[in-house]
Amino acid sequence: MNPDELLSKYADGERDFSSVQFIEADFAKVNLSRADFTGAKLSGVRFFQANLSRAVFLNADLREADLEGAELPATDLSTADLMGANLSGANLSFADLTGADLRRSNLMVAKLINANLVGVNFTRSFLIGANLRGANLMGANLSSSNLSQAYLCEADLREANLEKANLQRALYNEKTRFPEGFNPPKAGAFCLAPQVNLTGENFSGVDIPGVNLQGANLAYIDMRKANLLWANLSGANLNGANLSGANLSGANLLGANITDVNLEGANLSGATMPDGVVHAVSQKRMPAKKIKHK
Known part of the structure; x- marks a missing residue:
């Protein structure tokens, strides 16, 4: 199946594209909302500004994928491999990324409002200016990540690994929950x-x-x-x-x-x-x- 065939099938009402394989294909600005890409091989695929709301990428391979500005609200990305992916400016509000691998990914100014980020590996990721309001980051690995100017109001970071993370000018409030013993002002964050x-x-x-x-x-x-x-x-x-x-x-x-x-x-x-x-x-x-x- 090539990209045009997939889009044709989608237009005809098909939504099950589990286990498909596309390497560096171009799906920029297309509408694939509610499509099921469970277990799909999509490394390097370009989803620039695509509408992927409520789509399923369970255990999908999205390494180095370009998802800049993509609409991904309420999308299931649990256990997906997004290592090195570009998600800058993407909307991931209410998305489920439980256990996903986001090492060295770019999430600058991305929206992750109320997203489920339990156990996500964000090691060395860029989350500059990301909106994590109300997000569940329990047990997430944020070591060496850049959270400068991120919005952490109401976020749950209990048991998260913040070793060597950059929180300069990050914003939080009285409802933000940090790991035991962590000092946000000392890390450069503002309440x-x-x-x-x-x-x-x-x-x-x-x-x-x-x-x-x-x-x-x-x-x-x-x-x-x-x-x-x-x-x-x-x-x-x-x-x-x-x-x-x-x-x-x-x-x-x-x-x-x-x-x-x-x-x-x-x-x-x-x-x-x-x-x-x-x-x-x-x-x-x-x-x-x-x-x-x-």
Whole structure:
């Protein structure tokens, strides 16, 4: 079977492609959602920006596969061999990767929200800026991996191997569970919680909807283009903060200090302002660069 034949069979309603063999075939931008590739040999195959949602790759060989920007939500990749695969920017939210081999893989800015990553081997993998919110990483091997700027809020890392892992500027919260004895601040990670001091830090582009930073010191923080949907910033010190282009829709800014804050292009639809006034829902963008709060 060649790639065109597989796509033709898929178009005719067939979904069982277990044990097929394709080496370095090109399936870029195709729709193969819910297809079953159990035990398939797919090393080096190009799935660039392909739709593979709810597909099954149980025990499949995907070594060196190109899955950049692919849609893989709720996909079964358990025990799959993804060593050296490119998953940068891929959406793996709610996917099952139990026991998968992801050594030396590229998962930069990938979405792994609520993914099952129990026992996954991430040794020497790149997870820079990856969103691991709510992911189950129990017993995962993250030794020598790069988790800098990763989002670890609500993630479960109990019994994970973090030896020589890079967690510089990774973000976590009070619900993140780390291995016993592990010290996140010492590793360079930042806690997102009420009353924290993040003065002058650079969190531009962060995706932290619903974050609770009540009473936090966020003076001069850089949160350009950050997603702060429904964030609790009540009582926070935002003096001189850069929130240009940020999504503050529904955020709570009651009692916050917004002296000299940059809100150019920010979405304040439905946000509660420091004086208690709810920002108009229809007026989404702030034209002024700075607000002088008296």
